[in-house]
Amino acid sequence: MKKNEKTNDWKVKLGLAEMLKNGVIMDVTNVEQAKIAEDAGAIAVMALERVPSDIRAQGGVARMSDPKMIMEIKKAVSIPVMAKCRIGHIAEARILEALDIDFIDESEVLTPADDEFHINKHEFRIPFVCGCRNLGEALRRIGEGAALIRTKGEAGTGNIVEAVRHMRCLMGGIHRLQACSKEELMTEAKNLGAPYDLVCYVAEHGKLPVPNFSAGGVATPADAALMRQLGAESVFVGSGIFKSKNPKKVAKAIVEATTHYNDAAKLAKLSENLGEPMHGIDVRQLDEKQLFATRGW
């Protein structure tokens, strides 16, 4: 009975992640933005007090958002609501679970609470999404119970280069395992720092055992289409929408681009006249200490 319950818990966690495929999840900081996101066709919203570009600009410790603000957003929309907790912050995660939201992002965008360990996500009934930069990191998070993986990119930069780097690296890692003989897989697991059974799953199926989304740096419809072409099953958009000059239009265009990512004529049409996108940062100008993506163990 107990084992059966565990299996069913995993089925519904993974099930919601599957339902979120082929869509856009948008960062929102208040009810008004949440409604704009829903009207633009977002499939879920991430409720947080500051978008990553503001966290980056303002500095200090970034923590879980005020539960009141999260609950206001939950009341305002009918689509799933996600919220972020700090890496390793079990208590913040329990608080978010108690709010009865739909997904928790154990996120490197917030200041880590534990610089050695992530949350044991199997212990929770609520599903978790976690970031990764490569296959080993993805499989470690899945081993801990993440039902959804997103490549990290570099949040709050409006620069797609890190998102591309991480997705290329992840997909390259998957392709490499597919070409391995069975004898090679244990050594691959050792080198990746990843659970052996998950390495075997990827080698056999050519994909992660959970959906694989992209985050961190999407600012235009073309960026969203690019990440889909590189293998992302959905796209998280943070600062890119509400830091642009015309959030409603940009949000809708990114949703449409995510659906029609392979149709260049449609992409051309919906990229027209969007106004000024978010300003953005050249990632090479950032100090190592300013990078969010290196958080995660």
Added chain:
Amino acid sequence: MKTIGILGIQGAIEEHEASIRRLGLNTLWVKGAEDLKKIDGIILPGGESTSMGKQLEWFGLMAPLRKAIAGGMPAFGTCAGMILLAKDIEGSTQTRIGLMDILVRRNAYGSQLDSFVTDLKVKGLKAPLPAVFIRAPRIESYGPEVEVLASYKSHPVLVREKNLLAASFHPELTESTALHRYFTEMI
């Protein structure tokens, strides 16, 4: 050979694709009106019904899809797909195909923490059908032409009205292809 279209806008499209392929039939992601000519039936997958409904309108697919289904093309909606098929949605005016005589309430079983898995007894199927309910919509009432094929706790969860089949749950998230087979036999 029959080709089953799957509305290819958003949601768990790949899982339906895999279920249909296991039955040995062709599949096609339907993204535009021209795709409707190439298919014998259509699955409306799970995902977010508001996003799918809006995008159907934005890309001019809503009217031709509604016309095709009204003209007799078999359609199978699961979860969000069932919401798209419903004539009435409690407390909502969201864009939908709206051809099936049912009244549904979105997220009526609660949020993600209330999602669950169960086995259903289905009229016409010998074995119990495993069913995954995720933020599921509930059928609150239905018209005289609607046949109830399965219920859960006194609410219908699988219904048929002529060429329309709708489920509150996700058969595509299980190993069973029994319901997909049932649908393909409607064609």
